[in-house]
Amino acid sequence: MNENLAVTSRVPDAAGRFGPFGGRYVPETLTRALVELTAEYEKAVADAKFHAELERLYRHYVGRPSPLYHAERLSRKCGGAQIYLKREDLNHTGAHKINNTLGQALLTLQMGKRRVIAETGAGQHGVATATACARFGLECVVYMGEEDIRRQRPNVFSMKLLGAEVRPVRSGSRTLRDAINEAFRDWMSTVEHTHYCIGSVMGPHPFPRIVRDFQSVIGRETRRQCLEQLGRLPETIVACVGGGSNAAGMFYPFIDDPQVKLVGVEAGGRSDRPGDHAATLSFGRPGILHGMYTYVLQDDDGQTSPVHSASAGLDYPGVGPEHSYWKQTGRVEYCHKTDAEILAAFDTLARTEGILPALESSHAVAKAMDLAATMKPDEAIVVCLSGRGDKDAHEVARLRGEEY
Amino acid sequence: MSAIDTLFAQLRPSGRKAFMPFVTAGDPDLDFTAEVLRCLVAQGSSLCELGIPYSDPIADGPVIQASYTRALDKNLKLADVFAMLRGLAPDLAAPVVTMVSYAIIYRRGLETYVAQAQDAGVAGAIVPDLPVEEAGPLAAICRRRDFSLIQLITPTTPRERALRIAEETSGFIYYVSVTGITGERTELPRQLLDNVAWLRGRTSLPICIGFGVSRPEHVRMLAPVADGLIVGSAIVRRVAEAASRPRREVLAEIGDYAAELLGALSG
Numbered sequence: 001m002n003e004n005l006a007v008t009s010r011v012p013d014a015a016g017r018f019g020p021f022g023g024r025y026v027p028e029t030l031t032r033a034l035v036e037l038t039a040e041y042e043k044a045v046a047d048a049k050f051h052a053e054l055e056r057l058y059r060h061y062v063g064r065p066s067p068l069y070h071a072e073r074l075s076r077k078c079g080g081a082q083i084y085l086k087r088e089d090l091n092h093t094g095a096h097k098i099n100n101t102l103g104q105a106l107l108t109l110q111m112g113k114r115r116v117i118a119e120t121g122a123g124q125h126g127v128a129t130a131t132a133c134a135r136f137g138l139e140c141v142v143y144m145g146e147e148d149i150r151r152q153r154p155n156v157f158s159m160k161l162l163g164a165e166v167r168p169v170r171s172g173s174r175t176l177r178d179a180i181n182e183a184f185r186d187w188m189s190t191v192e193h194t195h196y197c198i199g200s201v202m203g204p205h206p207f208p209r210i211v212r213d214f215q216s217v218i219g220r221e222t223r224r225q226c227l228e229q230l231g232r233l234p235e236t237i238v239a240c241v242g243g244g245s246n247a248a249g250m251f252y253p254f255i256d257d258p259q260v261k262l263v264g265v266e267a268g269g270r271s272d273r274p275g276d277h278a279a280t281l282s283f284g285r286p287g288i289l290h291g292m293y294t295y296v297l298q299d300d301d302g303q304t305s306p307v308h309s310a311s312a313g314l315d316y317p318g319v320g321p322e323h324s325y326w327k328q329t330g331r332v333e334y335c336h337k338t339d340a341e342i343l344a345a346f347d348t349l350a351r352t353e354g355i356l357p358a359l360e361s362s363h364a365v366a367k368a369m370d371l372a373a374t375m376k377p378d379e380a381i382v383v384c385l386s387g388r389g390d391k392d393a394h395e396v397a398r399l400r401g402e403e404y
Numbered sequence: 405m406s407a408i409d410t411l412f413a414q415l416r417p418s419g420r421k422a423f424m425p426f427v428t429a430g431d432p433d434l435d436f437t438a439e440v441l442r443c444l445v446a447q448g449s450s451l452c453e454l455g456i457p458y459s460d461p462i463a464d465g466p467v468i469q470a471s472y473t474r475a476l477d478k479n480l481k482l483a484d485v486f487a488m489l490r491g492l493a494p495d496l497a498a499p500v501v502t503m504v505s506y507a508i509i510y511r512r513g514l515e516t517y518v519a520q521a522q523d524a525g526v527a528g529a530i531v532p533d534l535p536v537e538e539a540g541p542l543a544a545i546c547r548r549r550d551f552s553l554i555q556l557i558t559p560t561t562p563r564e565r566a567l568r569i570a571e572e573t574s575g576f577i578y579y580v581s582v583t584g585i586t587g588e589r590t591e592l593p594r595q596l597l598d599n600v601a602w603l604r605g606r607t608s609l610p611i612c613i614g615f616g617v618s619r620p621e622h623v624r625m626l627a628p629v630a631d632g633l634i635v636g637s638a639i640v641r642r643v644a645e646a647a648s649r650p651r652r653e654v655l656a657e658i659g660d661y662a663a664e665l666l667g668a669l670s671g
Binding site: 023024025171181188191288289301 | 459461469473506508509510512538569
């Protein structure tokens with residue numbers, strides 16, 4: 001890539017730019033709310049009580065720190081480096097999403113707003129938002145594509161049990177991208193009393209920064225745990241990338257450690273053909289989508305392309321702007337894994353370690369297994385196991401043509 | 405002076421107001437779009453706003469969204485829209501501006517987009533997802549090429565920011581009537597009149613009001629404070645009927661509807 005551009009962790013700038021990426025491409029109606037959110041977030045960053053409250057929730061409500069687990073049988077099977085799993089799947093609600101929604105719920109309270117809206121694809125962010133809202137007594141509305149509602153029934157019911165209203169989205173492709181559009185439209189009319197809790201490191205400034213910061217607890221803990229367990233930092237860290245929040249949270253605390261190789265794995269889907277994958281950084285180009293300047297999958301007219309992945313959580317035609325920056329600077333290496341490869345990795349992890357990974361996280365597992373085999377036994381590779389796979393059992397059965 | 409500046413220079417001395425209908429390009433097809441534009445101008449419209457369909461329009465309500473989806477489902481391309489306008493512009497007695505996402509402009513290339521639009525006879529652009537902070541590069545090209553870049557001010561825009569937006573705008577200011585998305589409303593907020601009057605004292609640019617404007621009573625309420633009124637969803641909804649009914653009839657109804665609002669505007 002562009003090696004002469006030095007990477008820095010001191011991003012974004014005041015305009016929300018990560019190098020050239022990011023920014024704030026939204027209707028004027030939303031600008032004031034984004035300016036106010038930026039100021040409120042600065043207040044929170046400087047407020048020791050805010051940090052203490054979030055820390056307390058992470059510890060006693062989420063169950064943090066999540067373990068860094070040495071997967072010895074998986075490592076032996078791959079025959080190379082020692083593989084460690086950062087167990088975000090053990091968090092309350094079963095994924096890393098809760099790290100962000102609790103932080104944004106505290107911000108919502110600080111701003112004096114009482115209503116929260118969110119978008120969700122697989123339903124993990126929807127459940128995590130509904131959970132945080134229930135915990136703080138906030139009204140919660142989750143937008144979800146009609147197609148995703150069909151694919152992810154159990155999560156839809158969980159959100160309802162938690163007191164959230166799930167609004168089906170019937171426009172466009174009826175998936176995550178349209179759920180985001182619909183959440184923005186709601187916010188256009190309700191911005192005075194509603195907070196939009198975005199689920200990934202995407203959207204207009206300041207969301208990419210806020211979500212990265214809340215998710216960075218993953219990388220900070222991993223750093224400390226590596227020093228405790230290995231006595232040093234790992235050689236390589238691998239995480240899956242859709243919008244890119246678990247990867248951003250894992251990578252960010254290691255950006256200034258050039259000896260640690262960082263690898264992001266996108267959804268390769270069925271094939272490299274347009275419409276068959278969701279590998280934005282691998283096959284896309286810079287453009288505008290959902291309020292940000294970043295890599296996107298678009299046609300020559302600027303219309304968003306259809307995407308596919310077996311994992312609903314990576315099924316997104318854009319990516320967080322900081323990932324575009326890390327790609328451009330060469331700090332993070334991005335690749336992709338196909339549906340078939342991740343299903344094989346899902347099986348292997350299930351049977352060697354007794355852990356069902358989310359299909360999203362299985363992308364990272366698949367890549368880590370490849371990499372480990374090329375590394376030495378005294379080297380270490382950390383995988384961000386971003387979520388648990390129980391939610392995917394039904395989808396795995398369907399893909400294999402088996403009874404559920 | 406762009407064609408839009410010329411238009412308001414003609415209207416303002418006599419106190420006349422601009423009627424500015426919005427039409428989605430390519431719904432149900434570009435031939436009908438051209439017919440609708442001709443019909444609206446024949447009724448006395450001062451300026452036509454042409455919506456360039458976009459896959460992810462976050463500022464638009466269900467009516468305009470659905471029209472965009474229908475047009476894109478038929479594989480509408482930007483080049484076809486410009487080709488239609490090139491054929492139409494010479495005998496259309498009103499300027500055309502495009503309502504277009506920055507995603508589309510950026511992909512085409514800023515300079516190329518403006519050049520191609522001008523070649524097709526387009527006088528300016530409204531870019532609903534390009535706030536003033538991000539508008540610099542496009543604004544510079546528009547200034548150099550005398551292409552109007554019409555920016556939006558909304559009820560949530562703080563006053564000092566409204567002044568900054570007015571500074572950076574050319575053609576006219578698009579004043580958004582409500583906090584929300586496009587679509588017909590039964591009532592419009594009274595506060596709007598005060599806000600527009602406040603801005604009026606601080607800019608010489610024409611101020612045109614849009615979002616929710618759909619009824620003769622809206623027109624009568626807003627005409628005294630505005631230089632022009634923009635009517636979108638109410639027209640797009642009528643145009644959509646052309647998919648299932650005789651086009652002659654639909655065109656006649658659109659003409660009647662425009663005439664009713666134009667009557668309220670001049671009365």
